[in-house]
Amino acid sequence: MVDYQNQPPSDADAYLVDQIRKGDQEAWQSLIDRFEGRLLAFTDSRIRNRASSEDIVQEAFVGFLISLPNYDGNRRLESYLFSICAYKLTDHLRREGRRPSIQMHHRGSSGEGAAMEPAGSDRVASSIARSVERKAIEESAVRDAIGEQVDRWKSGEGWNKLKAIELLFVVGMPNKEVAEATGLSEQQIANYKSDFQIRLRSIINRMELDEGVFPELA
Known part of the structure; x- marks a missing residue:
């Protein structure tokens, strides 16, 4: 059995995706084992419904397979998966017609807080998903940046x-x-x-x- 986790960091994602494209079931299972928990935590924290979270994550993996021919490796695999999951979360929120439970305000011309008009559920869902995806990408970018700098200092x-x-x-x-x-x-x-x-x-x-x-x- 190939240990996909122990491939060189710079090559691990490309190798894993290449094996999945070739129909390697071990590679596919490795992808699931590697990301399923994080994707579930990501959706659980937003919708607080385990069954729905599991459905969204499953749809995200299916979406990844469908879009695999278009994945060129320029985006990090983790960010790519999280963006797909965010879009699936958007669809779920749209179907639920969910809206924020807190009142939102904006500043009027006089500087006083004024209540906003309720946004449509599609807009709310899209905004939530974009915010969630952005957070995931930012966390990934910061983690990679810290890792690069730490490795540089270690070598020096x-x-x-x-x-x-x-x-x-x-x-x-x-x-x-x-x-x-x-x-x-x-x-x-x-x-x-x-x-x-x-x-x-x-x-x-x-x-x-x-x-x-x-x-x-x-």
Whole structure:
């Protein structure tokens, strides 16, 4: 049995898709095992209905098979699957005719909050799905960017930076405490933090994502 999970990261998706195109059942099962749980969690958190979530995820996998001839590998496999799942979620919400349970407001010309006219269910469903898809793509992009930067620092022996960044962003310690824990100055820690954020922004910009993703980086 081929261990698809242990293929080189840069080749794993392409290899898996190629095997699925060839009708490899092990590859298809590997795809399901790899993404089903995440897709279920993704839909569960939005509709709170396990049976419906399972149906949506199943439809997403079917949609992936149908669209496979058009998948050229330029998009990450994870993002591609999540976008299909988001569209299936749109269809589900449209069929349900679901609307937000909270009142929405916008700013009027006088600056006072004014109630919006209720939007049609199609518009609401599409907006929710776009928001959900955008979040999934953003999370994936940030994860990839962090991974790339961490690998770069490892290869360059930037262990002090890695330790500082972990304490800052994972543990949540303030600059002063990180400086004390690492024996570095607060200025060095501030520089590491700023450098890390700039590098992530640069890496994400290179991904050439749709302009609707990370509009704050435009």
